[in-house]
Amino acid sequence: MVEWDVIVVGAGNAAFCAALAASESGARVLMLERAPKEENGGNSRFTAGAIRFAYDGVDDLRAIMPDLTDDEVAMTDFGTYTESQFFDDMFRVTEFRSDPDLCEALVRQSQGTMRWMHGLGIRFVPIYGRQAFKIDGKFKFWGGLTVETWGGGPGLVDRLTEIATERGIEIRYNARVVSLVHDGHAVQGVKVKTRTAIEEVHAKTVILACGGFESNAEWRTRYLGPGWELARTRGSRFNTGDGLRIALDIGASSAGNWSGCHAVGWDRNAPEFGDLAVGDGFQKHSYPFGIMVNANGRRFVDEGADFRNYTYAKYGRVILEQPNQFAWQIFDQKVLHTLRDEYRIKQVSKVTAPTLEELAEKLEGVNAANFLDEVRRYNEAVNTDIPFNANVKDGRSTVGLEIPKSNWANTIDEGPFEAYQVGCGITFTFGGLRIDPQTAQVLDVDLEPIPGLYTAGEMVGGLFYFNYPGGTGLMSGAVFGKMAGTAAAAAVNEK
Template sequence: MTHILATDVVVVGGGNAGFTAAHAATERGRRVIVLEAGTEDMAGGNSFYTAGATRITHNGLDDLRPWLEPDERWSTTVVPPYSADEYRADLEKVTEGRNDPELTDVLVQDATDALIWLHEKGLKYRLMYERQAYERPDGSHLFWGGLHVGNVGGGEGLIADHTRAARASGVDIRYGHRATDLIVDGGRVVGVTAATADGEVEVRAESVILTAGGFEANAGMREEYLGEGWGNAKVRGTPYNQGDMLRAALAVGAARGGDWNSCHSVQWDAFTATNESNRELTNRLTRQSYPLGIIVNREGNRFLDEGADFRNYTYAKYGREILRQPGSVAYQVFDAELRPHLRTEEYDMPGISVEVADTIEELAEKIGIDGAALTATVDAFNASIDRDRPFDPTVKDGRRADVVPPKSNWAAAIETGPFYAFGVTCGITFTFGGLKSDTEGRVLDADGTPLPGLLVAGEMLGGLFSGNYPGGSGLAAGCVFGRRAGAIA
């Protein structure tokens, strides 16, 4: 027997975008039910697995002080301003102009205000020293890459804060409710069906807000839309993003939005036994100090420019490059001089995939690479470095290695033992293809007409990203468009 519930607004998906939409709707006095596929100990969507970094515009540290958690290091910290023009330019650059300009303008204009608004509801933010700044020789810190702010406690803290705020405002959170279909009556979306441990539930509502993520956890859909080999990618985040509600929305006439053939994918620990949907280590399984060293495949060859740009602008596409290598595995290689500069939370985690050796030849043997091939790669790299330029990871230092492919910045010789090799594979974060919507979150059909009663936000909203994305813009988009959808639901 189907159980029927009634409310004003039903939000499908209990991640950052979903909770933001719920906050905006309850602020207007709407009754809200949030359907979360995961049980309470598995809830939070992809947002739980993030580091919490959120890209916003600001005028520097003094502009951020009033709503960030204070830190004793502020007095010796430089946070460069990040303007709307820079934000817009970064999105256009990394997507090669394939970002929707209207959605982009809204994201850029609204992101900061959305975070301040969420802070007023109890979400806590801080400067991300360990991820977005380097300590300089004089002990001061310089932030880089336009991404400076994140949630206290990372993704886990983000979801805990959202949940607390939602419960305080009366949101009805239903865990273990996996939405399966949309209910349409007279051409209007009027609700959702969901599967639970106790049977089917229908939730009837005036508005349905879809925030249930993409299809990255569905190996079949990955192979269908992203291409051959994508079934081998490791799922970084929630196992529940199977694409069910994308298919349900398309079935009732929604148009596709954005790039269904690309995704956010990163370098991910290759050999740790629990390297998928790991709620204990979450984002610590990424390996994002790669701009400082070199990356080689199983043939001992480099295959990309590790220093093409700051990590924030390359990390979300380099997972794809790893997937294309033999066995979908590569190795980040560093020497003893570089090792202290690697991110502690990622490169010192329990059970990390790493091999250490006193010589390059011994290192090659340990990771199953031909010693002569790896030695030749390292020797050629070292010999080509422009050593007249100082090494400075806080700026694009132009310290180049003139090999093929080149390393455009941060070329440091791999010459002082012991040497380290960290095995990485492709970890998929979320898919860029979603539903087409207007700037308020109304889902559109193929003619550009809104589907009555249906809204979208978060990773289900297509159009912002293609091929790549600037770090932190995903959570920012969830805040901005979740708020907009909730404001009209």
């Protein structure tokens, strides 16, 4: 009977980082992926590849992007994103709930992990076009997010797969792990369901990195609350909570925000699960430069409360809570040039009209009279004395509205007008397993380490609450994946 040193469950960013770290330490690694090969990569394949990490200046960026040219540096204000700034963002957006030890591991190890990934052969590039606007001939990055992986999420997954294969790591697809082999003390392998049988595969350690329960409508309703079965899933249809279930079954401790998730404004007519051909194109994230109205024709959030990076992951929940679970994003000619590329895809729920009155009649499901009144009141409240600047929180706000717009407030008065209908798209769930923040080893309900069991990625509980800074998911997956792989291999070597 073949026994592996490390079994990694999953084949996304976190799983590959775990597998590669374990392999670097000499472990024999097997990866088990529930999806068929053509759908591999979990949620990582559906991301745009943005990845948040701490850096002190352009030299740190050049360490992971050595092909960054002098001309690019000269025409770009990359700014800094220090560890202190990263900490501030993490605690601010999670309302100071983020586990401090997990958060410290994430932030302190972020730059080193990026350098490690670059050393593996992962290519990074600046996120021009999505995170920087060109003002007076110079790009300026905002929101602490500067870098993405070459080829986005698909490029990241494909490159990680190539690297793992080159290093002799075996990957089995269509292999759904249904339970852990556990003797009451230690994990000794997994039971795997293939298309033909269920078999036991033995290993000295197991790393679970197979996502949350965002694709499980019943679990969403159970843990997130009524109505969540109506959300669309942005990513993989295979993330149904299998890893969480099998760990809890042997006494693992749950942790974190089980009633919380990352959820965004997502095209109202998107399919039930992510579409690899469209990727993340169904998202609609330029709302800070327009307004959003619900079925009653009323605004319901401060669209300009903060940079998109710090609000998009929580506004999906707010949209789901609106009448009939949708909203319309409204833009006029002044800001159309700021709309991200996802607004130009073919599969989009969009209406246009030369006047607001005609637009009101085209907004399906919306009270037209209320909408026109809302736009009138909003336009009268805009403080036009402050100049509009998309690169900073410009303070161009409304005055006297019950729901303010704190930044980037422009009157909606220059036609033709464009409107986009959005619903809620869930990305990943925040609840997960309790881990040792130094090793990513899973703890049991008595808060004791479970020998042989580690976890990474979406399955780590306690890092995110209520909200999430954009790009932190891939960084978390890489940091805790690398940590889990290194620790699992060390545990094997100690046996």
